[in-house]
Amino acid sequence: MAKVLCVLYPDPDSGYPPKYARDDIPVITAYANGQTAPTPKGPLGFKPGQLVGSVSGELGLRNYLEKLGHELIVTSDKDGPNSKFEKHLADAEVVISQPFWPAYLTKERIAKAKKLKLALTAGIGSDHVDLDAAARAHITVTEVTGSNSISVAEHVVMMVLSLVRNYLPSHEIAAKGGWNIADCVSRSYDVEGMNFGTIAAGRIGLAVLRRLKPFDLRLHYTDPHRLSPEIEKELGLTFHPDAESLVQAVDIVNLQMPLYPSTEHFFNDRMFSLMKRGSYLINTARGKLVERDAVVRALESGRLAGYAGDVWFPQPAPADHPWRTMPFNGMTPHISGTSLSAQARYAAGTLEILESYFGGTPIRDEYLIVDGGMLAGTGAKSYKLT
DSSP states (O other), X not given: OOEEEEEOBOOOXXXXXXOOSOSOOOOOOBOTTSOBOOOOSSOOSSOTTSOOSBTTTGGGOHHHHHHTTOEEEEESOOSSTTSHHHHHHTXXXXXXXOTTSOOOBOXXXXXXXXXXXXXXXXXXXXXXXXXXXXXXXXXXXXXXXXTTHHHHHHHHHHHHHHHHTTHHHHHHHHHTTOOOHHHHHTXXXXXXXXXXXXXXXXXXXXXXXXXXGGGTOEEEEEOSSOOOHHHHHHHTOEEOSSHHHHHHHOSEEXXXXXXXXXXXXXXXXXXXXXXXXXXXXXXXXXXXXXOHHHHHHHHHXXXXXXXXXXXXXXXXXXXXXXXXXXXXXXXXXXXXXXXHHHHHHHHHHHHHHHHHHHHTOOOOGGGEEEETTEEOHHHHHHOOOO
């Protein structure tokens, strides 16, 4: 019998289950790159469209695991030496976590987890796991690649329009009974004709570019792996050899690069100084890619006209985090990749990975980050070991 330790975000304050706004969600069977959506062999333990990413939802895994004789522990208590996560980690064989409410698997925690064999991210992004330590301990690290890429891309488009059109302050004025049109439009612009650039054009970055093309922006990108000439021509893309070149040329910067030690605080005072005055920065990648206080300074000085981020460090962010109150921000809790639509896919992918693991069959290459003591699958293309 294996102990499966699952860390999920807390249930709604209004109680579980919530009252759903819709009765169903579209069925997605494949992604734009040809990869099939998750295809577990057994039945799902939930109805697609239900809230399964919170503690009571349990990713729909309980019946599946308990029928096999395994123990499932689900908690949102993840931080500190007295947390429920820490209590159960020592004898857990599988740890499941989410980027939105990450259980940080540090090298110290991995050293304590003598029975740990599989660290599974329900979603995309495994930087909350010390990949070096996991590789040395021969722990397999997986994530449900592709499951919420479009969810995040849609969130980016929403943030771009919200910032540039000054939507959030305008809505607040309306909600408070005002009609202050001049105040609303004094920071409102059209995106048409602006220059938009994405730093990293992988699954999410490319999806963002495709979705913004109809808005008639001039599109730019930089990526270690240049896109094909056909895609560049189709989208009218301008390629930049590095991020420094890109940020000097565009009005809106989208940050989609992965987080590893060499990219931590990639956006700092120096990088902000290269940007055009009145630029916008969107970050749905990872909070530590930007230096916390440098963002505040850039907004207060007017170097940035707006910053919209869906990612913080640590997560959850403390109540006094300066990004909550800095001017001209469009911050959200880390929600971009956990829409009810996305949950259906990453929960199904979690089940598919567990079926492979407990069944002794190969885990999909797309889902692998670390395997056999080294980067593997998607991990070999997206991460670096120090």
